[in-house]
Amino acid sequence: MTAQTVQRGDLVTVIGLEVHVQLETETKIFCGCPTAQTDEPNTNVCPVCLGLPGALPVLNETAVEAAVKIGKAIDASIPEETRFHRKNYYYPDLPKNFQITQYDEPICQDGELEIAVEGERRTITIERAHLEEDPGSLQHVGGGGGIDTAEYTLVNYNRAGVPLMEIVTAPDFRTAAEARAFLAELEEVLEYLGVFDAGRDGSLRVDANLSIVDGEEVDDEGRIGTEALEAANRTEVKNISSHKGAEKALAYEETRQRNAIQRGRVVEQETRHWDESRGITVSMRSKEAEKDYRYFREADLPPLRVSHWKDEIPIPELPTARRERFREEYALGEEAASKLTSTKQVADFYEDVAREFDPDLAATWVADELLGELNYRDLEITDVAGRLDAVHRLIELVDGDEITAKNAREVVLRGMLDDGDDPDEIVEREGLGKTGADEVEQAVLEAIEENPEAVADHEAGEAGAINFLVGQVMAKTGGSADPGDVNGLLREELE
């Protein structure tokens, strides 16, 4: 952690995150029901995930593999033996009125993740990450549909049993922006691992703890003692479902607490609900207190001994490492390298093109042209996965000097994205193919013959004369010749 200068009397914001991410598996964590999203309620359900009397959980191996991959990516230790526990509390979204989760023997312990905020790199400690089952989902009906005003609840258990990884950080964040940067980096890593789909509704859910402590409690390393943290009243903010939401909710909560302290009021230790539409946090009736969860071992699931999987399961190169490699291997700048590793699909596509063509040209075309056009259309690279071959072909055309960069960008790329046409078709239809060499040479000879004065001026050393001749050739070729090439040819002929 970077040392921060803290003045006596300053108030320091302390934030810790509990991030729940849905793991990408075919089936639920303890039964064979599909995890695929569906609009029809209670269709992906069976005796196990409905908690019917007598049903038993059986652990999905792919979920455990995903957990091990995450552990590897965050450099966590995978203990020799890890187990499942029951967390006992009542809530209508919980089919068994207990949640199968991990308690004192989580599958990942002591990891870390590096983030960059405004160019400054920081390492965030990840205390633990564990597997658990997702509850079902509730709709609050009547009384305006608010959680606190509804008349009854509709329950859908399609989501119940989707595998979740809960990733718990140390209270290492000092600003809402840092928390947001962490979530973005984490998501990127998880997508690189292929264990997570950010595009899925509700695939990321965050609970955040926020408290304000006196600056005096911060030591030279920027750390805050456990006692001071425990002494400070903190709120747990729930119902955050995006990076942006996290930043907004935490900024709101930070201001709320600082205002309270400035007015001499005590911040209450409580759970608060982030109301995205109103942009505020509201006090929420808590379920059970931590001490009332009555955790105990889940005897229906034998313990796991999978620490050796860490050596056996490969994981792909992660964003940070890839960024560094891109800078070295392709001589890219920080910004380009960063853009080109923003998602695994972008980085894979870049490497695909950079290996074949000039890496600089490839960088311009992927990072600036392609991502720029996609961004303009509010699309992700995954949305045009089927068009990447065409983009590849377009870069080939540019690299081979068969069309001009301007035409490639303004006509072909846009046409490809908007109308789904092939680059070659567009070039043909619009007559954008660079004019053949013979035709250009012919035009050069004609221009020299038709403009003796300009030739004389050139021979007399007048710099502008050659530009006039280039213009004549361009006019003869309808603009499809390359001005640089024309310039060269003219000079050759005139010598």
Added chain:
Amino acid sequence: MTERTTAVDAEEVRHVASLARVDLADDEVGRFAEQFEDILTYFERLDEVPEVDHDADLTNVMRPDEPRECLETDAALENAADTEDGFFKGPNVS
């Protein structure tokens, strides 16, 4: 009678009953408090038990990530007291 270290009062019975979501009438609270006193006093003999380690003899039981047939929604909802449009209908959570 030996000295008791466990005393279960009505308040404690009410507390666990609320954690377990079992409403109790006052006379039930009194009766359970008395019985719990007897039973928990008997359980005190566990204090003498030494720490004994026991290794699990079964580990790593997992299933492949392959879909199995789900229940039809009608069958899933069949035993519910109240349903609406394919949902289970439950009390509000406020």
Added chain:
Amino acid sequence: MSVNAFITETELEGTDEGPLSGRTVAVKDNISTAGVRTTCGSKMLAEYVPPYDATVVERLKAAGATIVGKTNMDEFGMGTTTETSHFGSTDNPAAPGHVPGGSSGGSAAAVAAGEADLALGSDTGGSIRCPAAFCGVVGIKPTYGLVSRYGLVAYGNSLEQIGPFAQTVEDAAALLDVIAGPDERDATTREAPDGEGTYADAADGDVDGLSVGIPTELLEGADQGVIDAFEETVETLESAGATTREVCLPSVGHAVSAYYVIAMSEASSNLARFDGVRYGHSSDAGGNWNDAFGRTRAEGFGDEVKRRILLGTYALSAGYHDKYYKKAQDARAWVTRDFDEAFDEVDVLASPTMPVPPFELGESLDDPLQLYLADANTVPVNLANLPAISVPAGETNGLPVGVQFIGPAFGERRIVRTASAL
């Protein structure tokens, strides 16, 4: 004359020809049967109809058995007399006016009364062996992990197994042959180590050279009539060529405490799902979810179930977890170690199944602790995950007595062989 062995009578024909073709089987009412209500002896599930079959029910059907009904039981398996059932008590066909034992009293009574050839029960702390002993029939509690629990409504899930009842050791073993074996739906099941032939084949009565250990602790406090019947049994085994010796199990004095703490703790969690939303009784009282769940559970559960849920909640709660639940786990490991050491010296262990003959109906309901203490001989076996069989061993004052043989893990053949010598 009916003894009220069944909560629901039915007739589910087997789907195939098989080893149980032509045999009728009664199934305890905590084992799920698709399309046939499965009440667990509780008002809570009085109208609950499972949409799926328990694995053992699938295996019964595939073996050609005809399921004739769902049998009466103590509510959710919590009892030693079958008197905590919401559906009334069951009379003991072998000792009318007395309890059939519990919690699988209906299954034992159905077999004893000839209302079914065979029956399935479940045994969390003696719930097969106790009623087998009280009704004068044979009952087997298999090694934990031999028989699938998929579809068995959980009470104490780390302790319980489904097992057979029959009039003879060989019939009980044959039913075990049908239901035993790993199940991909129960992660705690596994393949038993290879043995010679079927369990039924082991009922050959050959105990020549067998060494039988008698844990002195399990005779302490037993009724004299029960001890006399037990000693006669021991003599019978000796005359068939077995040798007997006393062994020590110093930990078993803590077994009842450990068993009840673990079973109640697990029950408090296993029975949490009954909240009236997805299935089961749902209170009309209204209110928010806390109020509705609290009323539903108050109305749906009987006294003994409430008692165990509350005590289990207490044992797991903050401040008491280490004192009760953790200590009970230590005691469980200690009991397991004691048995391991005993089986280094002897082949099987023998004791009276129950220290007392059957109680009179209505006699024992008021003092829960005294009733718990009656399980002293059966619960150590569940704590140690071991197999045990109860077989009839004569009578005392006209009341049936049972003797229990305990084997090492997956030693079902050994206890079947021993029991078949009587």
